[in-house]
Amino acid sequence: MAKIAIDPVTRIEGHLRIEAQVDAGKVTDAWSSGTMWRGIETIVKGRDPRECWALTSRI
Amino acid sequence: MSKVKDDGSIWSGLAKKGVSRRDFIKYCTTVAATLALPSSLVPKIVEALEKKQKPYAVWLEFSDCAGDSESMLRATKPTIGQIVLDVISLEYHETIMAGSGKFAEKALQDVVKNQKGKYIAIVEGAIPMKDGGIYCTIGGKTAADIAKEVCGNAAMTLAVGSCASWGGIASASPNPTGSVGVGKAVPGITYVNLPGCPMNVENVTATIVHYLTFGALPALDGEHRPLFAHGALIHNNCERRAHFDAGQFVKKWGDEGHRLGWCLYEMGCKGPEAYFNCPTIRWNGGTSWPVKAGHPCFACASTNNWDAFGPIYKRLENVPGAGYQTSADKIGLGVAAVAAAGVAAHAVIRATKGKPHEEEKK
Numbered sequence: 001m002a003k004i005a006i007d008p009v010t011r012i013e014g015h016l017r018i019e020a021q022v023d024a025g026k027v028t029d030a031w032s033s034g035t036m037w038r039g040i041e042t043i044v045k046g047r048d049p050r051e052c053w054a055l056t057s058r059i
Numbered sequence: 060m061s062k063v064k065d066d067g068s069i070w071s072g073l074a075k076k077g078v079s080r081r082d083f084i085k086y087c088t089t090v091a092a093t094l095a096l097p098s099s100l101v102p103k104i105v106e107a108l109e110k111k112q113k114p115y116a117v118w119l120e121f122s123d124c125a126g127d128s129e130s131m132l133r134a135t136k137p138t139i140g141q142i143v144l145d146v147i148s149l150e151y152h153e154t155i156m157a158g159s160g161k162f163a164e165k166a167l168q169d170v171v172k173n174q175k176g177k178y179i180a181i182v183e184g185a186i187p188m189k190d191g192g193i194y195c196t197i198g199g200k201t202a203a204d205i206a207k208e209v210c211g212n213a214a215m216t217l218a219v220g221s222c223a224s225w226g227g228i229a230s231a232s233p234n235p236t237g238s239v240g241v242g243k244a245v246p247g248i249t250y251v252n253l254p255g256c257p258m259n260v261e262n263v264t265a266t267i268v269h270y271l272t273f274g275a276l277p278a279l280d281g282e283h284r285p286l287f288a289h290g291a292l293i294h295n296n297c298e299r300r301a302h303f304d305a306g307q308f309v310k311k312w313g314d315e316g317h318r319l320g321w322c323l324y325e326m327g328c329k330g331p332e333a334y335f336n337c338p339t340i341r342w343n344g345g346t347s348w349p350v351k352a353g354h355p356c357f358a359c360a361s362t363n364n365w366d367a368f369g370p371i372y373k374r375l376e377n378v379p380g381a382g383y384q385t386s387a388d389k390i391g392l393g394v395a396a397v398a399a400a401g402v403a404a405h406a407v408i409r410a411t412k413g414k415p416h417e418e419e420k421k
Binding site: 005006007008009010011012013014015017035036037038039040042043047048050051054055058059 | 121
């Protein structure tokens with residue numbers, strides 16, 4: 001029984017952590033975590049809606 | 060043609076990849092122009108790239124969108140492949156490197172330990188400081204801790220893009236994660252800010268070449284940005300400036316003025332308050348830039364641009380000189396009218412007095 005973690009997962013855009021529970025060579029459980037958050041949804045609130053595209057495109 | 064000696068220098072690395080001597084000299088000349096250096100310094104740049112060994116570099120990504128990495132991938136002189144493998148030895152970059160997890164971490168640690176004080180740290184993305192920095196972690200470590208270790212042991216740090224320079228979009232009001240730029244997150248390091256959303260790769264490679272050639276950073280402004288890239292207002296180099304002066308403004312998307320390439324001031328252009336070299340260096344190998352493509356500038360490199368200049372499509376207040384030529388024409392016409400009236404009045408006075416000039420001379 002072992003738990004492995006791959007962090008960072010590379011060759012993707014963004015930050016990702018993958019953990020897996022491995023029993024006798026088989027993955028019996030797995031977790032994925034996005035390890036970065038900026039709150040763009042909070043930031044766009046209250047702004048001129050015409051510029052929403054400029055902020056959300058930076059997600 | 061003599062074979063270039065493979066001595067590990069930057070030039071020999073480029074030659075090995077098929078870059079001709081002519082293209083190499085052209086590149087050195089282009090970089091000198093980008094750096095706003097006189098052409099007499101081109102031989103010094105050539106010599107530096109001929110003699111210098113490739114410096115090690117690591118590219119860190121924190122709270123980012125990878126836009127600056129994308130900008131790097133659009134480098135054309137030299138190409139990204141040439142930069143990654145031949146101009147610098149890029150040992151770590153999460154978006155493009157082969158290894159992942161523990162192998163990636165080892166690649167980074169190897170450089171930090173074995174090249175301590177000699178490598179270049181390139182940082183993309185903001186660093187969240189709120190709640191212990193938990194809003195960005197890699198390999199279980201916070202961005203703040205990684206930056207302290209990697210930038211703290213580097214010869215110098217390049218903060219590429221607005222996020223790494225001053226917090227960028229992550230720091231836009233209300234800045235939910237307490238994000239800041241590298242310079243603020245790790246006090247005391249030697250660093251250059253190369254903002255832009257994204258950065259302009261031409262300015263980044265020029266800065267690296269400057270450092271390799273002169274062993275020092277280029278002249279910086281009060282915000283740690285190179286003067287060669289941020290010393291002039293966009294408004295003063297804009298190819299549509301004559302339309303601004305003449306009062307020829309686009310009023311609606313797609314109107315006659317828009318088709319004719321008129322000034323975008325009334326569509327919200329922030330060029331009058333932005334300091335960047337977009338009109339001259341441009342983007343995608345010098346192809347174009349927002350205003351040239353018909354969209355107003357929104358000062359993407361300027362600190363706090365998302366909050367400081369008002370909405371993107373709202374006109375800037377108090378920009379002097381808008382349409383001054385129209386008023387000048389009006390003034391000119393007015394003066395001409397007064398002058399004409401004066402001449403007419405003079406003629407009337409002369410006629411009533413009845414004495415011709417010739418008689419007065421006697």
